[in-house]
Amino acid sequence: MTTAASVQSRAPRMRADALRNRERIIAAAREMFVEHGAQVPLDEIARRAAVGNATVYRHFADRDVLMRQVVVSVLDRVTDLAERAVAAADTAGGDPSAELRRFVHAAADERIGALCPLLTAGFDKDHPDLIAVRLRLEAVLDALLERARTAGRLRADIGVGDLMIALSQLTRPLPGTACSGIDRYVHRHLQLFLDGLMSPAGSVLPGTAATLEDLRQRA
Template structure:
C-alpha cells in the first residue's frame, strides 16, 4: 500500500462506520416504535442500537427526522415485497392470492406497524420526502389486491385500508401490555385473517370497506 492509498482508505472507513451506525439507529427505532410508539425516549433508541446519544443526534437533528426516516425505510422495504407479489401474480394468475399472502407475512416481518406514526396528528405524511414513497406503496398494494380480486380469489367487500389496519394491529404488541413473546403469534394470526379474505366469503361484513382516504383522515 503506497502513501497515497493509505490516507484514502483511512478516509473512507469513518463513512462506512457512520453508515452502519445510521442503519443500526433506524433499525432500533423501527423496533421500538412498534413496541412503544413514536414517543419512545431517544436515549432508549440509542441504547438498543448500541451507540451513544450524541451519535443519534449527529445523524438525526430531532425526533421528527428519525421518525420520518423510519417510515421511509419501512415504506421502501414493504413496497419491494408488494412489487414482487405483483410480478408473481402476473406470472401465474392462479397464484394471485398466494402472492398476496406472501406479501402480508413479509410486510409483518418488516415491522410495518412502525408506519403507525403516519396516522398520528403530530406527523406530516405530506412531507416531500414521503410523498413518492407513499404513493408507490399504495399503488403496489392496490395492484396486488386488484390481481387477487380479478382472479376471483379475494372477496370484493374489502379495500386497501382494511388490509393495512389488520397488518398494523396484528403486527404490534397490545397497547399497555408487556408482550415479549408476541412475535411468535403474529404469523399465526395473520394466517387466520388472510383465510377470512378468501372467496367465497363466509359472512357479510358490517359497515363499509376502509379506504386509504379513511386512514388519512385526522
C-alpha cells in the same frame, strides 16, 4: 429502487462514516421502537446504535423526523415485498391469492405493526417522503389485490386500506414486550383474517372500502 435511497440522494454527499451512522441509528431506532414502544428515550437509541446522543440530533432534527424516517424505511421494505409478490403472481402458473397470503405474512415479519404506535400526535402524515412511499405502496398493493380479484379468489368489497390497517393492527406489538409473546399467534390471526377476505363473501361489510388515504387520516 427504494424511497430511502432518494431521500439520501437529496443532500449533496455524505462522508462514509456519517452515512454508516445514519443507517445504524435508523436500524437501532426501529428495533427500539418495536421492543419498547414509541417513547423510548433517544439516549437509549443512541446507545444501541453505539453513537453519541448528539449524533442522533445531527442526523434527525427531532424525534418526529427520526420516527418518520423509520416509517419510510419500513414501508420501503414492505413495498419491495409487495412488488415481489406481484411479480410472482404474474409469473406463469403464479397464484395471486397465494402470493397475497405470503405477502401478508412476510410484511408481519418486517414488523409493520410496529409502525402504528409511531403515528402519534405531532407526526406529520403529509410529509412528502411519506406521501411518496404511500403512493408507491398503494399502487403495487392495488395491483396485487386486483390480480387476486381477477382470479376470483378475493371478495370485491375490500380495499387496500382495509388490508393494511388490519394487517398493521393485528401485528402491533405490546409496549414493553419483546414481541416474543404475541408472535406465536400473529400468524394465526392473519390467516383467519385472510380467510375472511376470500370469496365468496361470508357477510356484508359495513362502511366502504378503505384506501391508504383513509389510513393517513386516521391519526
